[in-house]
Amino acid sequence: MPIVKTKLELGKMKSGEVLEITADDPGFAKDLPAWCEMTGEKFLGIKKEGNLIKGYVEKK
């Protein structure tokens, strides 16, 4: 679900803008870079904050 929401949010953004996504699913840390590889969006990194994972993506 965080991936689908990422896709929908990026759809509303302009090229070059950065999206921060907060998720509580530990798989998200692997899923986000995998999704970026499939879609060609730019993966900027992952940050762990306790039980939460923050991901950063730059819209292509």
Next chain:
Amino acid sequence: MKDKMTIILFSGEMDKAIAAFTLATTAAASGMEVAIFFTFWGLNILKKSKFSITKSQNMLQKMFNFMSTSSLPITKLNMFGLGPWMMKKLMKKSKMASLEELMSLAKELKVKYIACTTSCGVLGLAQENLIDEVDEFAGASTYLNEAKDSKINLFI
């Protein structure tokens, strides 16, 4: 050309449908073109009302539609409907999307629904018994034509 994914949704259980729709929405969100072919019990997911009993059905078809309804069971620990209720509560608590939410996301992401006309014929289901989101009513050849150039194909 876009990558393609096709799913045959044969089962009519909530947990299997959630698995299918999670993959379908994720694939669609990854830029793939997704089609789901609903056949046999999978058609229960598309029923408009709980029972889809119509005058044109014969006795056996009426019985089938009375016993297999759109309120979907789960594959394990169904406990006469208590299981699905518990599962829904648990999923809400862990903030997971419900089947209804996944299905509306699927439509937003343009996942194509194909309802198997052969199964509809066997079960006595007409077009008006199924939800309006169904894109196509077709048979095995239409599905095979979709699947032959799709990279991922699942039978659930």
